[in-house]
Amino acid sequence: MGIKNFSGPRKKQEPEQTPLSVRDYMTRELITFRPDQSVEEVIDLLIKHRISGGPVVDEDGKMVGVISEGDCIKHVSESRYFNMPMEESTVSSRMIRDVDTIDGNMNIFDAANKFLTARRRRFPIIEDGRLVGQISQKDILKATIKLKSQNWR
Secondary structure, three states, X not given: OOOOOXXXXXXXXXXXXXXXXXXXXXXXXXXXXXXXXXXXXXXXXXXXXXXXXXXXXXXXXXXXXXXEHHHHHHHHHHHHHOOOOOOOOEHHHHOEOOOOOOOOOOEHHHHHHHHHHHOOOEEEEXXXXXXXXXXXXXXXXXXXXXXXXXXXX
Protein backbone atom coordinates (compact mmCIF):
# COMPACT_ATOMS: atom_id res chain seq x y z
CA MET A 1 0.00 0.00 0.00
CA GLY A 2 1.44 3.38 -1.06
CA ILE A 3 1.58 6.55 0.95
CA LYS A 4 -1.19 8.96 0.16
CA ASN A 5 -0.79 12.69 0.20
CA PHE A 6 -3.72 14.37 1.88
CA SER A 7 -2.67 17.91 1.15
CA GLY A 8 -4.66 19.77 -1.46
CA PRO A 9 -3.31 21.02 -4.75
CA ARG A 10 -0.41 23.38 -4.26
CA LYS A 11 -0.79 26.97 -5.25
CA LYS A 12 1.74 28.03 -7.84
CA GLN A 13 4.09 30.48 -6.17
CA GLU A 14 4.90 33.67 -8.00
CA PRO A 15 8.56 34.61 -7.78
CA GLU A 16 9.13 37.75 -5.77
CA GLN A 17 9.85 40.65 -8.12
CA THR A 18 12.84 42.67 -7.08
CA PRO A 19 13.30 46.11 -8.63
CA LEU A 20 16.11 46.11 -11.15
CA SER A 21 16.22 49.68 -12.43
CA VAL A 22 18.89 52.28 -11.69
CA ARG A 23 16.19 54.53 -10.22
CA ASP A 24 15.66 52.03 -7.39
CA TYR A 25 19.29 52.15 -6.25
CA MET A 26 20.53 55.64 -7.15
CA THR A 27 21.45 58.23 -4.54
CA ARG A 28 18.99 61.11 -4.55
CA GLU A 29 20.47 63.41 -1.91
CA LEU A 30 23.71 64.57 -3.43
CA ILE A 31 26.55 66.81 -2.43
CA THR A 32 26.74 69.21 -5.36
CA PHE A 33 29.16 71.94 -6.28
CA ARG A 34 28.81 75.34 -7.96
CA PRO A 35 30.95 76.50 -10.89
CA ASP A 36 32.12 79.57 -8.92
CA GLN A 37 33.33 77.61 -5.86
CA SER A 38 37.06 77.44 -5.21
CA VAL A 39 38.83 74.13 -5.74
CA GLU A 40 40.11 74.32 -2.15
CA GLU A 41 36.52 74.46 -0.91
CA VAL A 42 35.70 71.40 -3.03
CA ILE A 43 38.67 69.51 -1.56
CA ASP A 44 37.42 70.29 1.96
CA LEU A 45 33.91 69.05 1.10
CA LEU A 46 35.17 65.87 -0.57
CA ILE A 47 37.15 65.01 2.55
CA LYS A 48 34.40 66.04 4.97
CA HIS A 49 31.69 63.98 3.21
CA ARG A 50 34.01 61.09 2.27
CA ILE A 51 33.11 61.22 -1.40
CA SER A 52 35.30 61.02 -4.48
CA GLY A 53 33.52 63.64 -6.57
CA GLY A 54 30.19 65.10 -7.47
CA PRO A 55 28.07 66.98 -9.97
CA VAL A 56 28.44 70.69 -10.63
CA VAL A 57 25.11 72.50 -10.98
CA ASP A 58 24.19 76.06 -11.87
CA GLU A 59 21.71 78.22 -9.94
CA ASP A 60 18.77 76.62 -11.84
CA GLY A 61 19.75 73.10 -10.80
CA LYS A 62 20.98 72.20 -14.28
CA MET A 63 24.07 70.02 -14.30
CA VAL A 64 26.99 71.70 -16.05
CA GLY A 65 29.78 69.27 -15.19
CA VAL A 66 31.42 66.94 -12.69
CA ILE A 67 34.44 67.48 -10.47
CA SER A 68 36.41 64.66 -8.88
CA GLU A 69 39.34 64.01 -6.58
CA GLY A 70 41.49 63.51 -9.66
CA ASP A 71 40.56 66.96 -10.98
CA CYS A 72 41.49 68.47 -7.62
CA ILE A 73 44.79 66.58 -7.45
CA LYS A 74 45.65 67.79 -10.94
CA HIS A 75 44.95 71.36 -9.79
CA VAL A 76 47.17 70.97 -6.70
CA SER A 77 49.96 69.39 -8.73
CA GLU A 78 49.91 72.07 -11.45
CA SER A 79 49.69 74.97 -9.00
CA ARG A 80 52.67 73.66 -7.03
CA TYR A 81 54.67 72.88 -10.18
CA PHE A 82 54.11 76.31 -11.70
CA ASN A 83 54.24 78.02 -8.26
CA MET A 84 50.76 79.49 -8.74
CA PRO A 85 48.36 80.38 -5.91
CA MET A 86 45.75 77.67 -5.37
CA GLU A 87 42.92 79.92 -4.20
CA GLU A 88 42.39 81.56 -7.57
CA SER A 89 41.13 78.47 -9.39
CA THR A 90 37.40 77.78 -9.53
CA VAL A 91 35.45 74.62 -10.16
CA SER A 92 34.43 75.81 -13.64
CA SER A 93 38.08 75.83 -14.71
CA ARG A 94 38.73 72.27 -13.45
CA MET A 95 35.46 70.37 -13.93
CA ILE A 96 34.70 67.91 -16.71
CA ARG A 97 32.00 69.42 -18.92
CA ASP A 98 31.21 66.56 -21.28
CA VAL A 99 29.58 64.13 -18.83
CA ASP A 100 28.11 60.72 -19.60
CA THR A 101 24.76 60.12 -17.92
CA ILE A 102 22.56 57.08 -17.32
CA ASP A 103 18.81 56.82 -17.75
CA GLY A 104 17.04 56.14 -14.45
CA ASN A 105 15.02 53.39 -16.15
CA MET A 106 18.11 51.46 -17.24
CA ASN A 107 18.48 47.92 -15.90
CA ILE A 108 20.99 47.72 -13.05
CA PHE A 109 23.04 45.08 -14.89
CA ASP A 110 23.24 47.20 -18.04
CA ALA A 111 24.45 50.04 -15.83
CA ALA A 112 27.10 47.74 -14.34
CA ASN A 113 28.29 46.98 -17.87
CA LYS A 114 28.41 50.70 -18.67
CA PHE A 115 30.66 51.22 -15.63
CA LEU A 116 33.03 48.60 -16.99
CA THR A 117 33.19 49.98 -20.52
CA ALA A 118 33.28 53.69 -19.62
CA ARG A 119 35.66 53.32 -16.66
CA ARG A 120 33.79 55.85 -14.55
CA ARG A 121 33.10 55.84 -10.80
CA ARG A 122 29.72 57.56 -11.00
CA PHE A 123 27.04 58.53 -13.49
CA PRO A 124 24.52 61.34 -12.97
CA ILE A 125 20.83 60.71 -13.68
CA ILE A 126 19.13 63.56 -15.55
CA GLU A 127 15.36 63.93 -16.05
CA ASP A 128 13.86 66.85 -17.97
CA GLY A 129 17.24 68.57 -18.01
CA ARG A 130 17.59 68.51 -14.21
CA LEU A 131 19.84 66.43 -11.99
CA VAL A 132 17.72 63.95 -10.00
CA GLY A 133 20.32 61.53 -8.70
CA GLN A 134 23.55 59.68 -9.18
CA ILE A 135 24.50 56.02 -9.40
CA SER A 136 27.94 54.91 -8.31
CA GLN A 137 29.84 51.66 -8.49
CA LYS A 138 29.14 51.19 -4.79
CA ASP A 139 25.37 51.52 -5.46
CA ILE A 140 25.67 48.72 -8.03
CA LEU A 141 27.40 46.53 -5.45
CA LYS A 142 24.69 47.27 -2.88
CA ALA A 143 22.07 46.26 -5.45
CA THR A 144 23.79 42.93 -6.08
CA ILE A 145 23.79 42.15 -2.36
CA LYS A 146 20.03 42.73 -2.26
CA LEU A 147 19.53 40.62 -5.37
CA LYS A 148 21.85 37.70 -4.57
CA SER A 149 19.03 35.45 -3.35
CA GLN A 150 16.92 36.15 -6.45
CA ASN A 151 17.06 34.70 -9.93
CA TRP A 152 19.00 37.12 -12.08
CA ARG A 153 17.01 37.51 -15.25
